[in-house]
Amino acid sequence: MFDGEADVNWLRPGWRGLRLYGRRAKAAIEAGDFATKAEMIARADELLNVMTGILDTENGTTLGPALMTIYTALRYTLLRANTENNIPALDDFETALAFLDRDMTSESAIAA
Numbered sequence: 001m002f003d004g005e006a007d008v009n010w011l012r013p014g015w016r017g018l019r020l021y022g023r024r025a026k027a028a029i030e031a032g033d034f035a036t037k038a039e040m041i042a043r044a045d046e047l048l049n050v051m052t053g054i055l056d057t058e059n060g061t062t063l064g065p066a067l068m069t070i071y072t073a074l075r076y077t078l079l080r081a082n083t084e085n086n087i088p089a090l091d092d093f094e095t096a097l098a099f100l101d102r103d104m105t106s107e108s109a110i111a112a
Contacts, residue, residue: 008063008104014051015101018044018074019094025081026090034085041082048075070096 025040052071055064074093081089 011051011067011104012101014047015097017047019097019101021047022078022081022090022093022097026087026094029081029085029087029090037085038082041078044078045075048078070100 021040021044025037025044028034028037028040048071052068055067055071057064057068074096077089077093077096080086081093
């Protein structure tokens with residue numbers, strides 16, 4: 001299902017939403033507001049569930065399995081941020097999503 005150049009751009013709003021939740025979780029940790037941190041991380045996790053659920057991971061596809069691996073790593077990073085109030089984990093989360101948002105839709109990334 002969504003495994004090709006024409007269909008990658010529609011994922012960008014989801015990646016940007018994840019970035020927003022990550023930035024808000026980071027700000028909440030810095031402010032000592034752990035309830036908001038937990039809420040933002042839960043929202044990010046829910047969005048990752050939706051985004052994972054629509055991936056095409058059938059034999060012969062490339063984008064779906066690659067994104068599944070990335071989303072799994074992002075989920076682990078969120079867990080680390082939540083359980084340890086770990087700001088560097090949220091920085092890693094932001095960096096990974098910034099790469100997806102900025103570079104995944106470039107011709108070189110799609111050709112890879």
